Amino acid sequence: MGTPAETMPSWRTIESVVALACRAPSLHNSQPWRWVLEHEGLTLFSDPDRILPATDSFGRQMVVSCGAALNHLKYALLEHHWDAAIERMPHSASRQCLATVAFTPAAEVSGSEIALATAIARRHTERLPMAAPNSWDDALAQVTELAERAGMHVEDIGDRARPTLEAMSRRLSGLRRGNPVYQAELQWWAGHALYPDGIPSAALPASSPGTVPVGREFPTGTATCDPGDMEDRAAILVLTTDSDSRLDWLRCGEALSALLLACTARGLGTCPVTHMTELGETRTRVGELLDGDGLPQVLIRVGLRPQSASPSTTPRRPLSEVLFRDRSES
Ligand SMILES: Cc1cc2nc3c(=O)[nH]c(=O)nc-3n(C[C@H](O)[C@H](O)[C@H](O)COP(=O)(O)O)c2cc1C
Known part of the structure; x- marks a missing residue:
């Protein structure tokens, strides 16, 4: 001993x-x-x-x-x-x-x-538009292996599914603008600078809504980039599980972390996106966009951060x- x-x-x-x-x-x-x-x-x-x-x-x-x-x-x-x-x-x-x-x-x-x-x-969450990731085949192979090792699956659906996801995201954001309970919770957690939790304004795009159409709509923040960097070409990954138990959710978080860290180590920007997987109807539609038959848990945008943007660190x-x-x- x-x-x-x-x-x-x-x-x-x-x-x-x-x-x-x-x-x-x-x-x-x-x-x-x-x-x-x-x-x-x-x-x-x-x-x-x-x-x-x-x-x-x-x-x-x-x-x-x-x-x-x-x-x-x-x-x-x-x-x-x-x-x-x-x-x-x-x-x-x-x-x-x-x-x-x-x-x-x-x-x-x-x-x-x-x-x-x-x-x-x-690592930090990048909500501004990002350019297409470089050396993507290598990066995708690495994140796929990391996800599989954690018992998860990952699919890149960016190019073929982007228009559908953008339309779905816009519709959902519009519906949620009319949901006072959701809006109250969002306003409570996002857009402040005083607290050691929640999302500070500096981490939220200045021109929301619509800066990144597949992203969640947040209160307007102060993060900006040059007008030339406004088109989002980030890859869109979907992390899926075979079932929906608490163990699956825990393992999904582990895979999410490994994937985000691997992309960060390669100099890529990342953003988890979950507004479309937190409601049954849109989650089912995201599932229909996949080749595999896994249950979508988290979407992740991966790309090159705009050089004109200054990185923001959220407090803990x-x-x-x-x-x-x-x-x-x-
Ligand atoms: C389960 C989960 C869901 C998330 N959903 C979103 C989302 O829909 N949109 C978004 O911009 N960020 C999303 N994020 C990122 C968090 O907002 C972010 O991690 C948090 O504000 C801390 O900031 P940091 O990642 O820059 O350290 C999510 C993160 C996790 C783990």
Whole structure:
């Protein structure tokens, strides 16, 4: 049996990797996660106080967001030469318990794993129009492999489905302008600068609506690019699952994270897009656009960020609100 130093990273390392895990994307930057350090390792819980009921009535995107944080944690740990032994949906008295993470010293860390770990700090959601991604065949092969490894499927539907998706997105945005409950939730979470959660104005396009037709309609923000960069030619990926359980949602978030980090490491901009998959009717129509018969979970735009745009970093909640130590057994 190893000494504590060999079986557990130091508290300082735990703080540092959890802080990086919390850089993960989440629906409207709701950051719906809690981490608890116990004797055997870390436990990840979803935080039901941070569900967005008008947007995410089943809590699917809450669990996807937690899956993204779990995958960020895995790469952050590898950078410190720790492997994460993850048990998903363990037996627990709490329905919010999504995963436990035990630590083992990593025998070997590959260059591509380090590339994904170092991409965490650079990744952010790009909502401005993007040019077509370069070296796309290589990038698509890598993200397909990462998704398959997580038990997910990924399809590039950009060119053939763009007009249909744009029309669907515009229609949905128009309908939702008339939904006061959805609008109140959106206004609560997006377009402010004061809070450590939600989406700040600087991360939202100045000329919304319509800047990126397949994107979600947000309150008008302050992000701009040159008029010459206004056409969106980003590839559009769809992450799909075979079924729709909470385990699928968690794994989907893990695959989403790996895919976003791989694209970031290649210098590509990314934007998860979920307004069309959060309602039954449009989700079914997105499914009909696919070659495969998987269930669409998340669309992702991938492209070259406009050079004229300045990158914006969204804030995160302080660690003291999301990381706790369970001292009951010590
Ligand atoms: C499940 C999920 C759904 C999301 N849906 C959208 C979306 O529909 N439109 C969008 O612009 N961003 C979407 N995002 C991105 C979040 O708004 C973004 O991750 C969050 O504001 C934090 O900002 P950052 O990614 O720049 O760190 C989504 C992210 C996740 C994980």
